[in-house]
Amino acid sequence: MIEMPELPEVETVLRTLKPKVLSRKINRVTVFNEKTIKKPDAATFTRCLEGQQITDINRHGKYLLFELSFSMVLVVHLRMTGRLIYKDSSVSPDRYTCIIFHLDEGKEIHFQDVRKFGTMYLIRCDELDSFPPLCILGPDALDPQLTPDLFIKRLERRNGQVKGVLLNQSFIAGIGNIYANEILWTAGIHPERRVDSLRSWEKERLYHAVREVLSTAVKLRGTSLRDYVDGDGNRGEYQHHRRVHRREGEPCPLCGHPIIRIKQGGRSSYYCKICQN
Numbered sequence: 001m002i003e004m005p006e007l008p009e010v011e012t013v014l015r016t017l018k019p020k021v022l023s024r025k026i027n028r029v030t031v032f033n034e035k036t037i038k039k040p041d042a043a044t045f046t047r048c049l050e051g052q053q054i055t056d057i058n059r060h061g062k063y064l065l066f067e068l069s070f071s072m073v074l075v076v077h078l079r080m081t082g083r084l085i086y087k088d089s090s091v092s093p094d095r096y097t098c099i100i101f102h103l104d105e106g107k108e109i110h111f112q113d114v115r116k117f118g119t120m121y122l123i124r125c126d127e128l129d130s131f132p133p134l135c136i137l138g139p140d141a142l143d144p145q146l147t148p149d150l151f152i153k154r155l156e157r158r159n160g161q162v163k164g165v166l167l168n169q170s171f172i173a174g175i176g177n178i179y180a181n182e183i184l185w186t187a188g189i190h191p192e193r194r195v196d197s198l199r200s201w202e203k204e205r206l207y208h209a210v211r212e213v214l215s216t217a218v219k220l221r222g223t224s225l226r227d228y229v230d231g232d233g234n235r236g237e238y239q240h241h242r243r244v245h246r247r248e249g250e251p252c253p254l255c256g257h258p259i260i261r262i263k264q265g266g267r268s269s270y271y272c273k274i275c276q277n
């Protein structure tokens with residue numbers, strides 16, 4: 001089973017890369033896997049990036065946004081197994097390296113991707129707001145402007161099961177399967193509950209669970225159950241703090257009953273039948 005990087009993992013990649021690559025110039029780009037590049041074509045992508053300086057790095061949900069000096073943005077989505085790792089140019093690329101960004105002062109960023117589902121787009125800054133993968137995203141799940149009121153208003157416009165709504169990036173952006181399971185346990189809400197059946201105090205509790213679980217996971221530098229590493233190649237720590245995710249049959253940390261696993265929309269949901277209803 002593969003866990004995809006979610007908000008805490010992508011934020012950790014950002015935090016590890018940013019101090020190292022900010023203001024650095026991209027001298028050259030080597031492409032080993034053209035399919036990673038979704039827009040424009042690989043030759044234009046490479047030519048346009050050469051000579052640009054990285055002026056800022058931001059994140060929206062699971063997307064990383066490298067702002068560049070020629071009013072362009074490099075948009076990166078790690079998907080299942082993508083990794084962005086900062087390296088010395090003396091280090092030779094491994095067999096999963098899809099793209100190398102050669103920076104000044106003998107440094108490089110290697111984009112490695114075992115499954116090769118990761119994607120990159122190079123677009124103009126003024127295209128950002130109308131760019132399909134980004135313009136359909138809801139507010140980032142840790143956006144300071146996402147207040148309980150706004151969260152609840154957005155939630156009340158949705159229907160269906162609460163787990164599916166949390167995973168829907170157009171509701172709020174950044175949550176995947178690991179943290180959806182952890183959030184629902186923290187909120188005491190059964191993953192199959194329908195959104196329209198939630199009481200107002202449950203909606204409020206869900207909001208606080210989203211913020212608490214994600215910010216704890218950011219502090220612990222993400223979850224490394226399998227592939228995920230940060231921009232320095234280091235693993236996260238949240239896997240040691242999971243309450244329910246991939247803990248089927250193990251005791252619930254609150255009541256001791258065994259954690260249950262069910263399939264929901266093709267993904268595994270883990271929950272406690274005593275603590276979540």
Ligand SMILES: [Zn+2]
Nearest residue numbers: 252255272275
């Ligand atoms: Zn329990």
